[in-house]
Amino acid sequence: MELSRLVWLLLCTVCLNTTPDVTVASGPNVLFIAVDDLNDWLGHLSGHPQARTPNIDRLAGRGVSFTRAYCSAPLCNPSRVSLLTGVEPSRSGVYGNGEKLRNKLPDAVTLMQYLRQHGYTARGGGKVFHSQKRAGDSDSWDFYFVPPPSKLKDRARPGTNLPKSAWAPWGPLDVADKDMFDVKVVNWAISELNQTHGKPFFLACGFTKPHLPWFVPRKYFDLHPLESIQLPATKDGDLDDVPNFGKKLAREVYDPSGERNFATPGGDHANVVAHDQWRKAVQAYLATISFVDAHVGRLLGALEQSEHADNTIIVLWGDHGWHLGQKHHWRKHALWETTTRTPLVVSAPDCTATNRICERPVSLIDLYPTIVELCGLPARNGLDGQSIVPLLKDPIMKWDRPALTTYGPGNHAVRTERWRFIRYRDGGEELYDHNADPHEWQNLATSSEHVDVIRELRESLPAERQR
Numbered sequence: 080m081e082l083s084r085l086v087w088l089l090l091c092t093v094c095l096n097t098t099p100d101v102t103v104a105s106g107p108n109v110l111f112i113a114v115d116d117l118n119d120w121l122g123h124l125s126g127h128p129q130a131r132t133p134n135i136d137r138l139a140g141r142g143v144s145f146t147r148a149y150c151s152a153p154l155c156n157p158s159r160v161s162l163l164t165g166v167e168p169s170r171s172g173v174y175g176n177g178e179k180l181r182n183k184l185p186d187a188v189t190l191m192q193y194l195r196q197h198g199y200t201a202r203g204g205g206k207v208f209h210s211q212k213r214a215g216d217s218d219s220w221d222f223y224f225v226p227p228p229s230k231l232k233d234r235a236r237p238g239t240n241l242p243k244s245a246w247a248p249w250g251p252l253d254v255a256d257k258d259m260f261d262v263k264v265v266n267w268a269i270s271e272l273n274q275t276h277g278k279p280f281f282l283a284c285g286f287t288k289p290h291l292p293w294f295v296p297r298k299y300f301d302l303h304p305l306e307s308i309q310l311p312a313t314k315d316g317d318l319d320d321v322p323n324f325g326k327k328l329a330r331e332v333y334d335p336s337g338e339r340n341f342a343t344p345g346g347d348h349a350n351v352v353a354h355d356q357w358r359k360a361v362q363a364y365l366a367t368i369s370f371v372d373a374h375v376g377r378l379l380g381a382l383e384q385s386e387h388a389d390n391t392i393i394v395l396w397g398d399h400g401w402h403l404g405q406k407h408h409w410r411k412h413a414l415w416e417t418t419t420r421t422p423l424v425v426s427a428p429d430c431t432a433t434n435r436i437c438e439r440p441v442s443l444i445d446l447y448p449t450i451v452e453l454c455g456l457p458a459r460n461g462l463d464g465q466s467i468v469p470l471l472k473d474p475i476m477k478w479d480r481p482a483l484t485t486y487g488p489g490n491h492a493v494r495t496e497r498w499r500f501i502r503y504r505d506g507g508e509e510l511y512d513h514n515a516d517p518h519e520w521q522n523l524a525t526s527s528e529h530v531d532v533i534r535e536l537r538e539s540l541p542a543e544r545q546r
Contacts, residue, residue: 105198107390107392107453108276108281108387108391108392109199109279109280109281109282109450110282110378111283111394112284112393112394113206113207113396114289114371114395114398115206115287115289116288116289116290116399116401116411117289117401117422118401118420119421119422121135121422123144123436124422129303131302131365133372134372135395135422137376138395138426141393141426142424142425142427142431142432142433142471143432143435143436144423144436144437145422145424145436145439145441145470146437147420147437147440147441147482148423148440148443149421149441149482150397150419151167151442151443151483152484152486153399153411153412153413153418153419153484154175154176154335154399154412154486155399156173156178156209157174157175157178157335157485158398160180160183160209162396162447163191164180165447165461165462166184166187167541169542170463174336174487175487176209180208180215181218189216189218190219190447190450191219191281191283192218192219193451194451194454194456197456197457199280199281200278200280201280202221202222202282203219203284203285204283204285205260205284205286206285224264224268229259241354244343244344246343246347246351246354247356247360248291248293248294249360249364250294250363251297251299251300252294252295252296253296253297255296256296259296259370260287262374264284264285265377272381272382275386279454284378286371286374288367288370288371289367293360293367295366299366299367299369299370300366302366303362303369304362305358308361309361310357310358311405312405313404314518314520317406317407318406320522322505324504324505325413325414328408328414328486329406329407329413330346330347330407332412333412333487335486346407347410348409351404357403360403364401375395392426392428392450392453392454393426393427394423396424397421397422398443399419400419400421402417402418405417406519413486414501415501416499416517419492423443425471430468437475439476439478439496440494441478441480441482442482442483445467447462448464448465449464449467449471451466452468453471465480481493481495481539488504489503490502490503491541493536495536496513497512497513498510498536499513500524500532500536500537502537508533509522510524510526510532510533
């Protein structure tokens with residue numbers, strides 16, 4: 080072997096912590112669209128009757144949309160780290176927003192690194208890892224786009240007559256779309272799609288919305304008139320049969336990184352109701368989703384008009400769900416259905432069914448091996464997920480693998496097609512039968528007739544090996 084070739088191989092091995100595949104990649108491109116704090120309020124998922132998301136719905140029509148897709152953790156950092164490394168929080172020890180990927184997993188090979196090892200270029204912008212202003216993991220990228228600073232927060236915040244104690248970070252902005260952070264990221268991603276690339280690319284476009292605050296241009300609020308807004312279904316006394324730790328999660332914001340908690344005065348839900356903000360909050364969340372959808376549409380339109388249209392896999396995912404009063408809870412930070420469930424749409428030329436809904440439970444942890452397989456690359460050992468390519472080809476095939484969600488040490492939820500089982504570190508448990516109780520209003524964990532169900536579901540709980 081030539082000396083220069085040998086040196087190149089050694090350098091690649093040092094930089095990427097693995098032996099590189101020197102085969103020039105010829106696989107499909109990947110457009111990777113991450114949406115922050117997005118629950119099932121999309122038209123095709125019928126999560127809210129007033130959701131207006133024609134562009135994401137159109138994408139669902141091009142591929143497979145999973146109605147039971149779940150995050151590995153109901154919090155930004157651990158959800159994204161687990162997806163991008165293929166390592167569950169219970170194994171990595173990345174539980175909260177305070178942990179750093181490379182401190183916990185110094186030798187991890189992220190999805191982007193693995194693709195780069197096999198001839199891909201990885202470029203990203205926006206919120207892909209937890210930090211949207213930085214690459215999040217410099218080893219993962221060939222290039223990462225950081226938008227120029229904006230003066231938006233200094234000149235455009237909606238006025239309010241509410242007291243300082245009120246929690247109401249939402250309202251319309253009288254600004255143009257081009258002033259928004261997410262739009263700048265989409266503009267950059269479109270410029271990438273308009274170029275000719277010498278290698279197959281992994282292009283990540285991360286939306287910060289609909290993460291709080293729900294401040295978007297007024298025209299998106301106009302799509303959802305306040306007087307007609309419908310509130311989510313709730314039940315008085317819903318938390319009465321929930322264990323103490325579950326009640327704690329409902330009223331406080333639990334940060335597993337440092338075992339810290341904080342809450343608005345009286346708890347989020349009581350605060351929102353006391354200040355007559357519930358309907359305004361729902362309007363603002365719907366408006367912010369419509370804002371995201373509009374710019375997902377621009378991104379998809381650019382791809383369709385580009386030379387890459389017929390050779391690009393599209394993956395759209397949310398990092399976790401979001402409560403707006405269901406179970407008297409707001410935000411994420413919990414293990415119920417509304418928090419852990421998230422949209423997942425995959426469209427791959429000649430590899431997926433089209434305009435199909437898959438009701439089998441899957442996890443975001445499954446995306447790493449799935450993308451690797453769709454790109455025609457060698458399977459990677461040591462991942463906690465399982466490729467869902469078989470479901471992309473046959474969405475109604477039998478699939479018995481449950482989805483696992485973890486929120487801090489010892490707190491886990493197991494989801495099958497029928498059941499949600501939650502076990503907290505203090506021994507408290509919840510069990511919900513989604514065939515009869517889709518809102519999770521009746522905790523069956525103390526019912527003697529479900530002992531066998533709980534015993535079986537407990538077998539899917541992880542043996543935690545914190546690093």
